[in-house]
Amino acid sequence: MKKQPSLDALNPFMPGAGMRPPELVGRDADIENVDRMVARTKLGNLNQGIIFSGLRGMRKTVLLLALQDASSRQGIVTARLEAKGDIGTDWDMLFHEIALATARVKSLRLRRKLASALASIDSVQFSFLGVGAGVKLSDEERRRTNPFRLELMVESLSRELAKANTGLFLFVDELQEMDDEPLGALISLQHKMGQEGLPFYIIGAGLPNLPGVLSRSRSYAERLFEYRTIGQLPDSDTAEGFQKPARANGRPFADDALDELVKVSHGYPYFIQAYGKAAWNASDSNPTLLEAVRAGEPEARRELDEGLYASRWQRAKTSGREYLTAMAKINGDEPCDSSAVAAEMGKQPKEVSMIRESLIQLGLVYSPEHGKIAYTIPGMGEFILRAAPTMGQTYDGRR
Template sequence: MDPVRNPYAPGAGQRPPELAGREREVRQFEVVLERVARGRPERSTVLTGLRGVGKTVLLNTFRSMAIQRLWGTGKIEARPDQSIRRPMAAALHMALRELAPRHRAPERVEHVLGVLKAFAQAKTDDEKPSRNSKGGARWQPGIEVPAVRGRADSGDLEIDLMELFVDAASVATDLGVGIVLFIDEMQDVPTEDISALCAACHELSQIGGPLIVVGAGLPHLPAVLSASKSYSERLFRYTRIDRLSREAADYALSAPAHLEDVSFTPEALATLYEISDGYPFFVQAYGKVTWDLALHSPITAEDVTVAAPEAEEELAVGFFGSRYERATPAEREYMRAMAALGEEPVPTNEIAKSLGRRPSSLSPARDSLLKKGLVYSAERGLIAFTVPHFGHFLRSRPD
């Protein structure tokens, strides 16, 4: 088999050659785009799921769909302990730049850009001057218009986001389109910023502004949003992204192979589904290595069996190992105890019991793992890995 022609793409956020099993989500977003453009009420969207199920791929697909409809778009990746003010300013700047060339009133767009610049430069109460700054020099967002004072620059993110979103949405209204802002790793948005974001989206939903947010995050993201604003369960459309069905996984492998005049035997597809468990990243990872090691078409179950150890070794180093190496000894002990208990989610009191420790003494390790995104709280008193098959990986490690 020619490795140059290998069609599979097991990359982080990299679109696979065939986006199988996500037709329902794509159709739903098409409806959202059309309804918003027509001035119909519609909710923002939140995608949730474990790592490796293709949330980022869907975000990028949705963004492409919006761009094809001439919408303004922007995207950020949230980070723990980092305010979304500057990243959101940059994302909205990108969206407005996409809309500006088609707007018939340049001065109106410039006014909104001036509001955006004031928003980006607004000083907050907890903001500290940089050591390298002279006289507290302000961050420059690269917007070549004067800042408009008195709008979206109070320093209160909730007020400022509301005003900024309303003004930005008005530009899209003039053009009969919308703006969509994409937020990856949304569970990492700081608590106060999540609350401000929900309030801004709530304001837009009440006035019918054509600006929506599409977020993606780990399975506990709905709980994070609900804790910030009681109305968040009605504010967003929640879509859980999970593993692929057998039919979808088979198609994800066979469709791109068919374009290269290559086929799989039914037994090979069955074996690939069994070892990948239908998780899109694993489907691509095992498919890629199997292709490289197979001698000819059709690819057989024996080819898959031969390739599986090499694929697992690559996953152990990259997908699993890189995450394990980020953990401290105490965090590794906690995760290994989780894995030893078997099926997830795991009761936290059972972890403490297995280690012969008090639950309170394990709180620092658990909280740090939560912050690093290695585990999530499935519900009160239960904990689970954010990465599928991570427990199996830990149980197979010699140490």
């Protein structure tokens, strides 16, 4: 059987973190939500921020990008960053991205106003500290002034933007990672701006532990945000995620082929891209048949192993891998009791708490509730049980 290279080149599916999919299924309600925020902001009405949480590969980054697009197209000033968890970097990115956002404003008049608002901040800051302009602050002094500087910046920008019937939306990805100091400052800031009736909102995305991280940082965080869980897509959306791009590129899936794709992808957006790509490449007929989907499945699984699982597995040290493997043995992909993991490893919970902590730091596991532990990546447990025996230190994704 000969493949048609021109059709391979038309393959619309492409797995990869933050990669814009050919069809953004299942996002209508969220786009409407942000459209409503935009409309209310323009009318001078207040909003809550939005927090999206879910496992890896669920579409959060792509959704955040789409929402930023939608709001900036409607005249909202938007900034976006990915939190790193390093205090200096997180602060720097906040200042940098917010300043950059004002430079992207189309209206020259408004852009000038924002620029002069920003320019006045440093002098205010110096007088607040009781030092003359031109005095160089030590790193420590500068660090202490960060929350104040951010507040001045956001408040003066929001004031100008409110006068122009718009506002400032800050999109933060991997928000659960953010250092607690900038995170706390951001949450207080949205709270304060709300009290002053100024249009500044955080739209954040992160792992399922994110709502807990926010409430621990500031107890009132619960009231400031609308919390949305980003889970598996329903079958109808999943089917559309396969069929729409395939049809648009001239080669739809046959009904039974589509049923199989829906079944193997479990409504995980990352899986849609991997299985869609492999089935398309394996197909030599139009429409694409069930046999092609089946023929492509090993390739899709290999792509998922490499792109989603192996690279993350490799980040863990030997002890971390033991912990991850114990989790898989106890409960497959489901959350399990931390104490049971320790028992499985033949240790006391205290002895493995450092390992658990380092895996949380690496973003590989999270605690869905007190005393429980779970993988951040859907299918990780299955992967470990299936592939871990063949994966030494030198595992490179090939079999």
